[in-house]
Amino acid sequence: MQSDEQEIRDLVSTWLEATKAGDTEKVLELMAEDVVFLVPGEPPMVGKAPYKEAAQPHPEQPVPEIEGVSEIQEIKVLGDWAYMWTEMAVKVTPPSGHPIKRVGHTLSILHKENGKWVISRDANMLVPVTENE
Numbered sequence: 001m002q003s004d005e006q007e008i009r010d011l012v013s014t015w016l017e018a019t020k021a022g023d024t025e026k027v028l029e030l031m032a033e034d035v036v037f038l039v040p041g042e043p044p045m046v047g048k049a050p051y052k053e054a055a056q057p058h059p060e061q062p063v064p065e066i067e068g069v070s071e072i073q074e075i076k077v078l079g080d081w082a083y084m085w086t087e088m089a090v091k092v093t094p095p096s097g098h099p100i101k102r103v104g105h106t107l108s109i110l111h112k113e114n115g116k117w118v119i120s121r122d123a124n125m126l127v128p129v130t131e132n133e
Contacts, residue, residue, distance in 0.1 A: 004077045007117050008084060008110060015119075016068045024055045031119050032111055038123040062095040073105075080112040081120075088126060102126035 018026035037045040104126040
């Protein structure tokens with residue numbers, strides 16, 4: 001049997017792989033129904049529906065390539081709840097544009113639902129950087 005910490009690490013790996021593959025449905029499986037995403041300068045994104053809408057490519061636009069790296073700094077499990085702090089780098093490359101790179105930290109709260117860890121809350125403090133940074 002895997003430890004809770006390893007299951008959470010696997011969730012992060014699955015999230016990154018599914019995002020890179022453009023598998024929005026897989027990413028949605030990793031979220032609680034009432035998930036909340038907090039991003040600087042934006043209103044909170046509450047629930048899966050807004051995430052799904054934001055992740056859907058526009059029919060007239062090619063899908064961008066997304067690559068992410070997440071280095072987990074800390075995981076603390078407290079029963080059916082856990083928190084995780086990560087250092088991340090994400091690069092989004094539109095087919096006809098220059099890559100956009102964002103780096104920084106995330107603080108996530110996870111909940112174990114039906115024996116599986118899911119993201120319940122996520123505060124994303126990623127900021128844009130130039131490729132030379």
